[in-house]
Amino acid sequence: MKDTNVLENVQKLKDFDLNLLKVFETVYICRSGIRASEMLGVTASAISQSLHKLRIFFDDPLFIREGKGVSPTSIADNIHESISETIGLLFENLLVSEPASLNQITIYCTPFSALRAMPVLASTLKEAGINCGIKHISSDGMLETTEDILTYRKADLVFNTAPYYSFSTVTEVFDSAQAVAVCRKDHPRIGEVLTQENMKNEVSTFLLNNTDDVKNTQVHIENFFVKREFAYSSSSLITILSMTEASDYVSFVPDWFAAKFAECFNLKILKCDFVLPPVSIYMTYHKNLMKNAELYNVVKKMREQGGQGSKCE
Secondary structure, three states, X not given: OHHHHHHHHHHHOOOOOOHHHHHHHHHHHHOOHHHHHXXXXXXXXXXXXXXXXXXXXXOOOOEEEEOOEEEEOHHHHHHHHHHHHHHHHHHHHHOOOOOOOOOEEEEEEOHHHHHHHHHHHHHHHHHHOOOOEEEEEEOOOOOOOHHHHHHOOOOOEEEXXXXXXXXXXXXXXXXXXXXXXXXXXXXXXXXXXXXXXXHOOOEEEEEOOOOHHHHHHHHHHHHHHOXXXXXXXXXXXXXXXXXXXXXXXXXXXXXXXXXXXXXXXOEEEEEEOOOOOOEEEEEEEEHHHHHOHHHHHHHHHHHHHHOOOOEEO
């Protein structure tokens, strides 16, 4: 009965070129026909012809031009979700061979996440007696998604303040931190405690970050102080500390980050009358990584040192 169903499906697809799905997935991930052509090693014209066939087959535009790239339609999103699990399992079963020895580990994350993850990786490798190189790819200013990075094996591990869920990947909470308030040590109006009354006379900095954990913390801060005035915004915590040191700004940063850099930037950590929700750093890797015993052992030890082991598959 199972073979009969498979045969019926094959009959339905006899006039459909399955290579078109590879083109579809590449365009979906890259959000660009040109980037997809470069990645697949074909001409932009070939990509256009493939998309034309797909549009006819699915009776949908699939991708709408948006700026310099394209944006998927709801139908395209559904198609991607339907085939992503299958492709993930296909690669998981086909890519059975892994390097015999570990020569280099490639990490993709922001400089902020790297400050937390890289020392743990270095100490883990030293403890395990593994002598290999570490390559850090900074995600600042890059448009590639976790899906893109892992699917095309551009990195072994991805660290981010946003989790990524896929049938072919594993996401674990690597570390969590509380946000604390800081200001310069010689601030003219603030002593050791930051109160609602204090904040009425102060201006703040704002961390530009689109992940849910960070935004949730920012909302809690805003709800406590009702309405803050922002004088400086940046996606870099280091520059936020630099600006805080040189002004009367009040900033909120992760507790471990403040403990590490407060003295360097002549800042003091303030006490607050409220508790903020934690912000997590997530570690994501492809399930195929588990087949490399040496690398997976490093990942497990990093998970233990990071202090969290909550797995999301």
